[in-house]
Amino acid sequence: MVVCRVCVECGQTTQQALYKEYSGGSIQLCRCEHCKCVLDKYVERELVILLLDLLLLRVEAYRHLIFNYGISASVLWKLMVVLVLCEGYIHTHTHTQTLKMHFM
Secondary structure, three states, X not given: OOOOEEOOOOOOEEOOOOEEEOHHHOEEEOEOOOOXXXXXXXXXXXXXXXXXXXXXXXXXXXXXXXXXXXXXXHHXXXXXXXXXXXXXXXXXHHHHHHHHHHOO
């Protein structure tokens, strides 16, 4: 079975590995053949950074999570529901604050 990965920067699919592993546990991130950027910068970043980028609605973080992370579909749906609820709360809260300022 061929595993297709996605470049988080341009969204182009590729069959190459996300990184090369060398002796001693060091890795080198591979570059996208299309845009010449690192294929997936989230490979070597902490989970907290990924979660913050998800809350900031960064497309790169969602591409990493959906295509390159290998998360199960049930967990992905639960995460999407939580993020949509958070986004709805933020939108409602900012809209309410704007209305209050207009009526003052």
